[in-house]
Every structure is written in structure tokens, then in C-alpha cells.
Amino acid sequence: MTFGVDNLPYGVFSRPGEAPRVGVRYGDHVLDLAPALHDEVFAAPSLNPFMARGRTAWRDTRALIQNKLTDDTSMTERHLIPLEQVRLHLPFEVADYVDFYCSIDHASNIGQIFRPGTEPLQPNWRHLPVGYHGRAGTVVVSGTPVRRPRGQLGPDAFGPCAKLDIEAELGFVVGVPTTLGSPAGAFEEHVFGVTLVNDWSARDIQAWEYVPLGPFLGKSFATSVSPWITPLEALPRIPGRAQLPEPVGYLRRQSDWGLDISLEIVLNGEVVSRPPYSSMYWTPDQMLAHMTVNGASLRTGDLFASGTISGPAPGERGSLIELTWNGSEPLKFSSGETRSFLEDGDTVTIRARAGELTLGEVSGTIV
Ligand SMILES: O=C(O)/C=C/C(=O)CC(=O)CC(=O)O
Ligand SMILES: [Ca+2]
Numbered sequence: 001m002t003f004g005v006d007n008l009p010y011g012v013f014s015r016p017g018e019a020p021r022v023g024v025r026y027g028d029h030v031l032d033l034a035p036a037l038h039d040e041v042f043a044a045p046s047l048n049p050f051m052a053r054g055r056t057a058w059r060d061t062r063a064l065i066q067n068k069l070t071d072d073t074s075m076t077e078r079h080l081i082p083l084e085q086v087r088l089h090l091p092f093e094v095a096d097y098v099d100f101y102c103s104i105d106h107a108s109n110i111g112q113i114f115r116p117g118t119e120p121l122q123p124n125w126r127h128l129p130v131g132y133h134g135r136a137g138t139v140v141v142s143g144t145p146v147r148r149p150r151g152q153l154g155p156d157a158f159g160p161c162a163k164l165d166i167e168a169e170l171g172f173v174v175g176v177p178t179t180l181g182s183p184a185g186a187f188e189e190h191v192f193g194v195t196l197v198n199d200w201s202a203r204d205i206q207a208w209e210y211v212p213l214g215p216f217l218g219k220s221f222a223t224s225v226s227p228w229i230t231p232l233e234a235l236p237r238i239p240g241r242a243q244l245p246e247p248v249g250y251l252r253r254q255s256d257w258g259l260d261i262s263l264e265i266v267l268n269g270e271v272v273s274r275p276p277y278s279s280m281y282w283t284p285d286q287m288l289a290h291m292t293v294n295g296a297s298l299r300t301g302d303l304f305a306s307g308t309i310s311g312p313a314p315g316e317r318g319s320l321i322e323l324t325w326n327g328s329e330p331l332k333f334s335s336g337e338t339r340s341f342l343e344d345g346d347t348v349t350i351r352a353r354a355g356e357l358t359l360g361e362v363s364g365t366i367v
């Protein structure tokens with residue numbers, strides 16, 4: 001089964017006229033958790049109250065659901081709702097949103113495109129996971145239409161973005177908060193699970209506005225996430241890749257948090273790229289350590305994303321600006337159409353697998 005008992009991602013769903021509540025995906029059904037487990041925490045319209053309970057509760061709940069689905073089938077069948085009957089909502093209330101820049105291949109490509117003739121990686125890049133704070137309020141669930149942004153495109157140019165792009169990323173969702181002034185503990189004590197992210201980017205707005213403070217309006221108009229949060233516990237882990245120079249103390253890895261996740265980017269029904277998460281330079285435990293080393297606190301519902309996932313091969317790039325080399329090498333489709341950047345009506349879907357496990361997909365159409 002595609003979404004079997006080894007997977008069990010969490011989401012928020014409703015049927016027409018019903019209040020949104022928490023469920024778990026099982027095959028082509030959603031298990032309605034509040035009545036199935038007799039626990040009102042799942043009657044909430046977001047995962048936040050459950051995520052705040054912490055790792056022991058996450059583990060116990062997962063084991064309980066697995067037992068009920070395998071042993072207690074008559075009981076659970078009453079609470080399994082076919083997916084086609086439900087609407088899926090934003091699964092958690094997004095507290096803060098941070099976006100990193102952890103792919104060495106993406107950073108090298110973007111450096112060459114935006115700063116030709118200079119060293120593509122900035123001097124800090126191998127010493128810390130570079131990131132910026134994004135806009136939590138414009139994180140939307142998969143399926144939400146994305147309106148082409150307008151803005152300043154240069155000194156005397158204002159209008160609709162002409163270089164609308166995607167960024168295929170993995171997002172990490174925080175369950176357990178910290179208090180202001182104390183750095184976070186172990187990664188697995190705080191992070192509940194992962195979601196696929198499309199960090200829509202207006203390259204022309206970005207290129208003009210972002211010096212020297214970083215991305216602002218070029219990325220704040222919409223960020224899409226998948227409706228299903230895959231629990232960390234379900235994901236196979238691998239060692240992170242070698243890092244040179246060795247990172248400073250607080251960034252040294254304590255355990256393996258590399259993830260062997262294979263992504264696919266689908267544009268109007270055709271696969272245009274296959275980015276491998278295993279090629280990321282900085283691992284998510286390092287992102288969390290960096291984000292909190294100054295004493296900044298975490299809140300339940302914080303989302304931090306990996307940054308665009310690009311592998312070393314041309315067919316593994318996680319954005320159109322890289323895949324088309326800033327529009328100079330347009331993509332060709334079987335219909336004969338070509339694309340440099342997104343046009344109105346285009347639909348982009350990012351999907352992923354971790355070994356045998358399927359992750360929920362994130363999709364959006366430009367309007
Ligand atoms: O290096 C630059 O000038 C620009 C970088 C990006 O646009 C990438 C970004 O926002 C972070 C990421 O997704 O990797
Ligand atoms: Ca990004």
C-alpha cells in the first residue's frame with residue numbers, strides 16, 4: 001500500500017459543512033483521529049496542540065495508530081473517510097518561517113547567474129548555513145492558486161513579474177518550543193516532521209530589491225506546503241555529506257541527519273527535474289542549531305526550509321532559473337512548447353519519495 005502503516009503522515013481535513021480536524025493518511029483514506037483515539041487534541045483545526053506534546057507522545061500515538069490499523073480493523077473502519085470526500089487544509093498554524101540556502105550546487109549555480117565573474121560561493125557559505133526570515137502569514141496549502149506578483153523590476157520599471165520561478169525544498173516543522181535565551185536541544189526533541197515546500201520566487205523583483213538585506217517581496221507573496229506532514233520517525237536517515245572546513249563547535253553533527261529523499265518537479269504534467277536531497281551540504285540538525293545559537297526561541301509551528309534542492313547534474317536542479325540558466329536555455333516539452341519562467345495557467349507539482357515511502361505532494365497553479 002502506498003500510504004501504509006510505515007508512513008502515516010498527519011494532516012487537517014474536513015467534509016463539506018464540518019469543522020477541520022486532524023487526521024492521518026492511510027492508503028486512499030483519512031483516519032479521523034479524535035473519535036478513533038478518543039483524544040480531543042485531534043479535534044483542533046491544526047496540528048499545533050498535538051505537536052506541542054513532544055516526542056514521547058508522537059511516538060506513542062504513532063504506535064497506537066499502527067496497532068489499531070492492523071489489529072482493530074472493525075473499529076478503525078468506522079473512522080476511515082475516503083480522500084475524495086475531504087478537503088485538505090493548511091496542516092499547522094505557521095509561527096515563524098525561515099528559509100535556508102543549504103545546497104552547495106544551488107548556491108554555486110545562483111552565484112554564477114547573479115554574480116557572473118566572481119567567486120560563486122560567498123566567503124561565509126561553508127562556515128554557516130545561510131538563511132533569512134520569510135513571511136509566515138503567506139504560507140499556503142498545496143492547491144491554493146498563486147497570483148503572479150507585481151512590483152519594481154528595476155529603476156524605472158513596475159509591473160507583473162516576468163521571471164516567476166519555483167524553488168523545490170524540504171520544510172521542517174517544529175513541535176516543541178524553547179524559551180528565549182536558551183539554544184535548542186537535540187533536533188529530534190523539537191522537530192515533528194517534514195513537508196514539501198515550493199518557495200515561489202519572482203526573480204526580477206528579487207534581483208533588484210535584495211541588496212544588501214536579502215529576499216523581501218520577491219519571495220513573500222506565497223510559499224506552498226504539502227497538506228501531509230511526514231513524521232520524522234518514518235524517514236530513513238543517512239550520514240550527511242563531508243564538510244570542509246570542519247564547522248565550528250555548535251554546528252558539529254551529533255548524529256546522522258542526512259535524508260535520502262528523491263524529489264521530482266512536474267511542470268504541466270512533465271517531469272522537468274529530479275533533485276536529490278542527499279546532495280545537500282548542511283543538514284537540518286545544523287540548521288536548527290544555527291537558528292537558535294543566539295538564544296532566539298522556537299515556537300510550536302515554526303517552519304524552516306532547506307533552501308532550493310539542487311544536485312550536481314543539470315537534470316537535478318531545483319529551480320527554473322537554474323534549469324534554463326536564467327532563460328537562456330528554455331525547457332522543451334513534448335507538445336513543442338517551451339518555458340523559461342512560469343506563464344499564467346502553468347501548474348507545478350513537487351513530489352518525493354524516501355526509499356519505499358511516498359511524501360505528500362505540493363502543487364500550485366499560476367493565475
Ligand atoms: O545567492 C543569491 O543571490 C540568491 C539566492 C536565492 O535566491 C536562494 C534562496 O532564496 C534560498 C534557497 O532557496 O536556497
Ligand atoms: Ca528558497
Ligand SMILES: [Mg+2]
Binds near residue numbers: 198199200
Ligand atoms: Mg516564499
